[in-house]
Amino acid sequence: MNNKYSKALKAVFPLTLPICAAFLFLGISYGFYICSKGFSPWYPFFTSALVFAGSMEFVLVTMLLSPFNPLYCFFMALMINSRHLFYGLSMLEKYKNTGLKKFYLIFGMCDESFAINCNTVIHEGIDKGCFMVCVNLLNQIYWVAGATIGGLLGNSLQINTKGLDFALVALFTAIFVSQWQSTENHTPAVLGIVIPLVCLVLIGPQSFIPPAMLLLLLVFITAYYKGGIKL
Amino acid sequence: MSFTEQIITIAAVVAGTMLTRFLPFILFPSNKKTPPLVAFLDKMLPAAVMGMLVVLLPQGYANYDRQSRRSGSYRRSTDSHIAGNPA
Numbered sequence: 001m002n003n004k005y006s007k008a009l010k011a012v013f014p015l016t017l018p019i020c021a022a023f024l025f026l027g028i029s030y031g032f033y034i035c036s037k038g039f040s041p042w043y044p045f046f047t048s049a050l051v052f053a054g055s056m057e058f059v060l061v062t063m064l065l066s067p068f069n070p071l072y073c074f075f076m077a078l079m080i081n082s083r084h085l086f087y088g089l090s091m092l093e094k095y096k097n098t099g100l101k102k103f104y105l106i107f108g109m110c111d112e113s114f115a116i117n118c119n120t121v122i123h124e125g126i127d128k129g130c131f132m133v134c135v136n137l138l139n140q141i142y143w144v145a146g147a148t149i150g151g152l153l154g155n156s157l158q159i160n161t162k163g164l165d166f167a168l169v170a171l172f173t174a175i176f177v178s179q180w181q182s183t184e185n186h187t188p189a190v191l192g193i194v195i196p197l198v199c200l201v202l203i204g205p206q207s208f209i210p211p212a213m214l215l216l217l218l219v220f221i222t223a224y225y226k227g228g229i230k231l
Numbered sequence: 232m233s234f235t236e237q238i239i240t241i242a243a244v245v246a247g248t249m250l251t252r253f254l255p256f257i258l259f260p261s262n263k264k265t266p267p268l269v270a271f272l273d274k275m276l277p278a279a280v281m282g283m284l285v286v287l288l289p290q291g292y293a294n295y296d297r298q299s300r301r302s303g304s305y306r307r308s309t310d311s312h313i314a315g316n317p318a
Binding site: 047051052056060063064067068073076077082086087089090095096102111169172176183186190191192193194195196197200205213217220223224 | 232236237239240241242243244245246247248249250251252253254255256259261265268269270271272273275276277278279280281282283284285286287288289290
């Protein structure tokens with residue numbers, strides 16, 4: 001049991017290093033942000049561990065400062081995180097036969113964990129479930145540690161996080177390219193770039209994701225019934 | 232907002248976020264046969280979603296940056312407030 005996890009951890013840790021760098025510092029900036037609004041360091045600790053969805057947590061701070069309206073907050077969370085629905089649909093097959101680990105794998109399915117778990121070819125001899133749990137767990141540790149450190153340091157330190165995001169964008173582009181090279185049918189990848197890009201240009205950065213997702217879904221469903229895209 | 236209201240607000244956000252993560256697995260449990268259309272999407276979506284993430288992420292991080300810069304200016308204003316208030 002322990003051996004399975006230590007093997008998986010050894011394979012996973014190097015893969016998560018770019019995420020470690022970015023999450024620690026982005027987490028710190030979240031901790032700064034929420035504590036600058038007068039909240040104690042417990043807030044970044046608990047919210048980052050329980051919500052574990054970066055952009056949502058920044059919005060949560062605004063919600064905590066607004067009049068009490070939990071129903072609105074619930075639906076906002078649904079909207080902002082609607083992209084997770086696609087992650088779930090993509091992982092139905094991969095999460096099969098992972099037993100109780102599945103619960104944690106779904107709970108901690110953030111953008112970065114999804115990207116690694118969905119696209120990494122896991123070497124033989126490493127347990128699939130343990131591998132994916134390690135990815136989620138490490139990423140969550142980085143994020144919660146960053147947020148808590150940020151909360152504890154509070155106003156005593158200023159960090160310029162500009163440019164840090166580059167590590168993650170580079171990571172995602174690398175994953176995208178390696179996935180491109182490992183598949184013969186590039187239609188889904190091309191659609192995945194073109195449709196959101198068109199929506200971004202037409203609608204703007206604030207709300208282009210839900211329409212982009214709907215369009216992608218429509219195209220794939222049409223392709224399924226008309227047989228336009230081969231499996 | 233009282234402490235209880237804060238906890239309810241955080242719980243509502245956690246519930247909304249978790250619903251988006253759990254819903255596909257609740258709708259299509261692994262012990263039942265996945266409908267062919269969903270199985271097709273399961274094959275098509277990973278590549279498409281990675282493309283979407285490459286477009287989406289720089290937007291999201293630009294947003295982080297704006298937020299934390301805003302918090303910086305807020306901090307300065309609270310500091311001066313505290314400084315001007317010896318109590």
